[in-house]
Amino acid sequence: MTKTGIEATDKTTATLKATLAEVVKTAFSANKHADSEQSSAFTIKRLNPLRVLLHPFESFNAIKDEGKGSLIATVAIIIVFFLATIFKRQSTGYTFNMADLNALNIWIIAAKTIALYGLWVAANWAVATWMDGEGKAKQIAVVSAYSIIPYVVALVATTLLSNVLVMEEGMFLQYIVAVSALWSALLMFIGMNIIHDYGALKTLQSIALTFVAMGIAVFLAVLFYTLFNQVYLFFYTIYNELLFRL
Amino acid sequence: MRIKLALVLALLLLLSFPFQGEKAYAEAPYEAYVYNEWDQSKAAPASYLPEVSYSGAELGIGALQEPQDLFVTSNGDIYIADTGNKRIVVLDQQLQQKKIIDKLTWNGAELELSLPTGLFVAEDGTLFIADKEAGRVIRVNDSLEVELVIEAPQSPLIADGFVFKPVKLAADNAGRIYVLSEGQFFGLMQFDDKGNFTSYYGSNRVEVTPTVVLETFWKNLLSKEQRDSMVKLLPIEYSNLHIGHDNFVYTTTIISQNSREEIKKLNPLGNNVLVTSQGVADFGDKEISYKNSVKQDSSFIDVAIDHDGFIIGLDRTRGKVFEYDAEGNAIAVFGSLGFQRGTFQQPIALSYWQDQIVVLDAGKRNLTFFKRSEYGELVRQATVLYNQGLYEEAAVLWQEVIRRNANNSIAYLGIAKALEKEERYDEALAYYKLGADRYGYSDTFALKRMETVRSNLPLVMTILLLALAAYYGVKGLRLARSRKRKEAARQ
Numbered sequence: 001m002t003k004t005g006i007e008a009t010d011k012t013t014a015t016l017k018a019t020l021a022e023v024v025k026t027a028f029s030a031n032k033h034a035d036s037e038q039s040s041a042f043t044i045k046r047l048n049p050l051r052v053l054l055h056p057f058e059s060f061n062a063i064k065d066e067g068k069g070s071l072i073a074t075v076a077i078i079i080v081f082f083l084a085t086i087f088k089r090q091s092t093g094y095t096f097n098m099a100d101l102n103a104l105n106i107w108i109i110a111a112k113t114i115a116l117y118g119l120w121v122a123a124n125w126a127v128a129t130w131m132d133g134e135g136k137a138k139q140i141a142v143v144s145a146y147s148i149i150p151y152v153v154a155l156v157a158t159t160l161l162s163n164v165l166v167m168e169e170g171m172f173l174q175y176i177v178a179v180s181a182l183w184s185a186l187l188m189f190i191g192m193n194i195i196h197d198y199g200a201l202k203t204l205q206s207i208a209l210t211f212v213a214m215g216i217a218v219f220l221a222v223l224f225y226t227l228f229n230q231v232y233l234f235f236y237t238i239y240n241e242l243l244f245r246l
Numbered sequence: 247m248r249i250k251l252a253l254v255l256a257l258l259l260l261l262s263f264p265f266q267g268e269k270a271y272a273e274a275p276y277e278a279y280v281y282n283e284w285d286q287s288k289a290a291p292a293s294y295l296p297e298v299s300y301s302g303a304e305l306g307i308g309a310l311q312e313p314q315d316l317f318v319t320s321n322g323d324i325y326i327a328d329t330g331n332k333r334i335v336v337l338d339q340q341l342q343q344k345k346i347i348d349k350l351t352w353n354g355a356e357l358e359l360s361l362p363t364g365l366f367v368a369e370d371g372t373l374f375i376a377d378k379e380a381g382r383v384i385r386v387n388d389s390l391e392v393e394l395v396i397e398a399p400q401s402p403l404i405a406d407g408f409v410f411k412p413v414k415l416a417a418d419n420a421g422r423i424y425v426l427s428e429g430q431f432f433g434l435m436q437f438d439d440k441g442n443f444t445s446y447y448g449s450n451r452v453e454v455t456p457t458v459v460l461e462t463f464w465k466n467l468l469s470k471e472q473r474d475s476m477v478k479l480l481p482i483e484y485s486n487l488h489i490g491h492d493n494f495v496y497t498t499t500i501i502s503q504n505s506r507e508e509i510k511k512l513n514p515l516g517n518n519v520l521v522t523s524q525g526v527a528d529f530g531d532k533e534i535s536y537k538n539s540v541k542q543d544s545s546f547i548d549v550a551i552d553h554d555g556f557i558i559g560l561d562r563t564r565g566k567v568f569e570y571d572a573e574g575n576a577i578a579v580f581g582s583l584g585f586q587r588g589t590f591q592q593p594i595a596l597s598y599w600q601d602q603i604v605v606l607d608a609g610k611r612n613l614t615f616f617k618r619s620e621y622g623e624l625v626r627q628a629t630v631l632y633n634q635g636l637y638e639e640a641a642v643l644w645q646e647v648i649r650r651n652a653n654n655s656i657a658y659l660g661i662a663k664a665l666e667k668e669e670r671y672d673e674a675l676a677y678y679k680l681g682a683d684r685y686g687y688s689d690t691f692a693l694k695r696m697e698t699v700r701s702n703l704p705l706v707m708t709i710l711l712l713a714l715a716a717y718y719g720v721k722g723l724r725l726a727r728s729r730k731r732k733e734a735a736r737q
Contacts, residue, residue: 094679095688100284164695167688 049073052146056187060143060194064135069142077145077152082113084155093162096170120144123213124192127206133196143191147184154180275589276566276582280653283682285532288653293569293578293622294603296588299614300341302328307335307343309611314363315414316595316606316613320491320553324599324613325373326606327362334362334375339600347373350384352392357384364414364426366489374423376412383412383425383437396423399435399443416489424495426487431480433516434487434495448495448516450481455503490551494519498546498559505534508546509559509570520574527574530561544568552598554630560605565590567603567616571629575656578622581605588614621650628660637664655681666690671697 047068052059062068086109089099121144125137135143158173165172193203274295279287302310311330318324322339333348350357361379368374371388385394398410411428418424421439424447433449452458458479465473485500495512508529511520520527530544544561551557555572565583570576582589591609598604603616618626628643641664644657651657658681665674666686671694678687 094675095684095691166692166695167685 046070049077049146049149052187053149053183056190057194059146060191063139063142064195064197069139069146071138071142074142074145077149078114078117081117081148081152081155082110084152084159085109085113088155088159091163092159093165095165095167096162096173117144117148119214119217120210123217124206124210127209127213128196131196131198131202131206131209133198133206135192135195139195143195144188147187147191150180150183150187151177274580275584275586276580278578278580280579280651280655281532281576282653282655287533290651290653291621292580292619293625294567294580294616295619297602297615297617299587299610299612301610301612305337305341305343305613307337307346310335311611313606313608313611314594315365316548316597316604317365317367318550318597318599318604319367319371320369322600323367324597324604325365325367326613327365327375329361329363332359332361334359334365334373345390347386347390350386350390350392352384352395357392357395359384364412366416368417369419372417374415374417376415376425378411378413378428381410381412383415383423383441385423385441394439394441396425396437396441399437401443403446404443414486416487416495418489418493418495424487424489426484429483431483433481434484434497448497448510448512450484450499450507452479452481453503485546486548488549488551490555491553492551492555496549496551496557498549500545500547500562501543505530505532505543508544509549509557509574511557522574529559529570529574530568531564531566547593548595550597555633556598556626556629558596558598558603560593560596562593565593567593567596567605569603572633575629577625577629577656580616588616590614621647624650625654625657628657632656632660632663637667640664655683657681659683659686662686662690666693669693 047059047062047070049069059068086104086106089097089109090101090104092099121137121141124140124144125135127133128135128140154176158176161176162170162173189203189207192198192207193200196203196206198206274292276292278290278292280290282288302308307328308331310326310328313326314329315327316324323344324337324341326335326337328335331348333346335346336344338344348359350359359375359377359380361377362375363378364376366374372393373386375384375386377384381397383394383396384392387393408430412425413428414426416424422444423437423439423441425435425437427435431449432446434447436444436447438444461476461479465476468476482499482501484497486498488496490496497510497512499508499510506526506528507518507520509520509527510518513519518526530546535542542563544566545563546559547562548560549557556577557570557572557574559568559570560566561568565581566579567581568576569578580588581593583591585591590605590607592607593605594608595606596603599615601618605614605616606612607614624643624647628640628647631640631643637660641661644660644664647654647657648661658677662674662677662681662683663686665671665677666689671690674690675687675694678684678690
């Protein structure tokens with residue numbers, strides 16, 4: 001009886017010691033944190049992009065306040081987005097695939113993914129500078145890329161699923177894509193809200209303006225392309241004329 | 247040595263050409279093609295070749311003048327509406343002149359045809375004539391007695407200022423007469439066998455184009471007076487009609503903005519039943535070109551049906567004849583505008599005639615007969631078998647068709663159906679892919695999936711159950727062990 005009693009007391013002391021150590025540790029780390037940076041409830045050593053999916057507020061705050069989020073992950077996500085779009089075009093099951101597999105144009109897909117993303121980031125950054133947004137270009141890039149993760153995952157998932165579904169079950173694919181697109185849109189909205197420190201209405205305004213800016217950018221690009229084409233043709237004609245006359 | 251070798255080779259080369267004898271391989275003066283899944287045209291062997299063409303003089307009926315219509319009866323008599331000469335010429339099946347109809351008597355008075363533009367002959371030999379200039383429809387019995395004349399129909403449904411200008415007509419086997427009147431947008435005019443107007447029938451719908459949507463939007467906002475001053479949205483006029491052996495009314499439309507439903511098959515309610523699984527069918531050429539920024543679309547001006555339900559339509563724009571099976575699948579295309587034999591100047595009417603197709607040309611004033619080539623004959627036989635549901639029998643012929651034309655998607659579908667019937671799903675899937683039928687592919691895939699699941703489910707479930715059992719077994723074992731240890735520790 002006494003033997004077990006002693007053992008029990010030993011155990012309690014051990015647990016006591018452990019809790020004490022923990023308390024000290026947390027206090028110390030909190031102290032340290034308070035010293036180094038602004039006070040934040042949590043510290044994440046490295047932000048896992050997947051954490052964004054379920055904890056957007058916490059994660060985007062970490063990106064804004066603590067400079068978390070990596071450009072490498074961003075680039076990786078965009079490349080995966082690009083590859084997933086190609087995968088979807090080429091490997092969707094025949095039942096649902098309306099594309100001509102032999103007429104693959106990677107440049108068009110790149111324009112629809114990588115260039116579109118770049119345009120979005122640039123336009124949003126431009127709008128943010130004009131609308132007193134606090135987000136930096138890197139933050140916009142990181143948040144935008146992290147936000148489209150659900151959509152990219154859905155691209156791959158629906159492509160794989162489409163190979164085992166029949167025509168009548170096709171609506172499931174649409175549901176998955178719709179849900180993931182909504183999820184991504186929501187993440188994007190929250191992200192923009194946080195990194196620019198906007199209200200909800202102002203976020204919507206800035207997103208609408210971003211689309212306008214993207215439209216203007218595309219318009220200008222087309223305009224310049226045609227104009228320079230004209231200039232090129234002009235000089236080419238002169239060159240030809242000279243060649244004929246001399 | 248070298249020269250010798252060359253000589254030997256030349257001799258071999260010469261011998262390698264078989265002596266083809268007198269058999270001439272006729273080249274068609276036009277291109278044949280099929281459309282693939284993405285509406286790109288791909289070369290195909292010619293299905294029909296020009297056989298012979300006859301002008302009016304060669305037929306012994308005098309030069310034709312602006313002929314407008316052609317009708318072939320089931321026993322092979324050809325009726326030609328020789329509109330400019332104000333007469334109707336009938337040829338028998340040897341293409342000899344049978345009779346010429348130009349003067350008729352009605353109520354004791356002489357009745358002259360003024361501008362017969364359309365005609366139709368019923369099974370019993372009753373002849374219907376649309377006399378456009380005089381604004382009347384005439385029914386003539388077998389012995390050339392006028393039975394009925396329809397002039398200026400009266401009905402509350404008909405607008406006051408309406409001028410009856412019958413251009414084309416047809417009659418079903420209940421004696422109902424369907425008349426296409428010029429400048430009239432409500433569809434065909436239907437008369438009973440007494441000549442009373444009963445109703446309008448099977449009007450085209452107003453096509454939904456962006457302009458129409460915009461117009462409708464504005465009309466919703468405007469007042470009635472403002473609306474009345476706007477352009478009225480009218481359905482497109484029909485250009486021709488025909489009644490097949492199945493007693494359905496077939497119609498053609500010249501201009502269709504959306505390039506859909508140019509040929510329609512109307513059921514008794516006036517609804518189009520010639521639709522495919524993908525929706526309304528697209529007839530005519532699918533690669534659209536523009537000339538002076540005007541869309542050069544196929545404009546169908548005549549249609550004919552044969553005893554197997556095959557449909558031929560005549561395109562005025564490019565002088566082409568399009569043949570479709572009863573389901574609306576493209577079977578053949580031939581003809582073009584030109585001067586050679588087998589091409590047209592101003593094709594105006596066409597019909598089937600004893601396994602051939604005869605086209606009436608108002609510009610060249612002649613009749614041209616087209617005969618099916620070996621390839622065309624194969625496709626036809628296979629299609630007939632296929633539409634009867636005899637897939638295995640058709641598949642043998644389809645194989646032959648594919649040897650001659652690897653772009654024929656219906657042939658692939660025919661083989662796919664036969665393979666599916668034999669439960670050879672993997673091969674069927676490959677053929678469905680070649681034939682670009684996603685619905686067929688999906689159905690076969692469902693069968694294959696079921697089969698795969700059925701054959702593999704026991705194994706998968708066994709492994710799954712074993713894994714579960716193993717997991718919980720190990721877990722239970724561990725629990726028991728730790729309990730034992732605890733008990734040992736407690737003691």
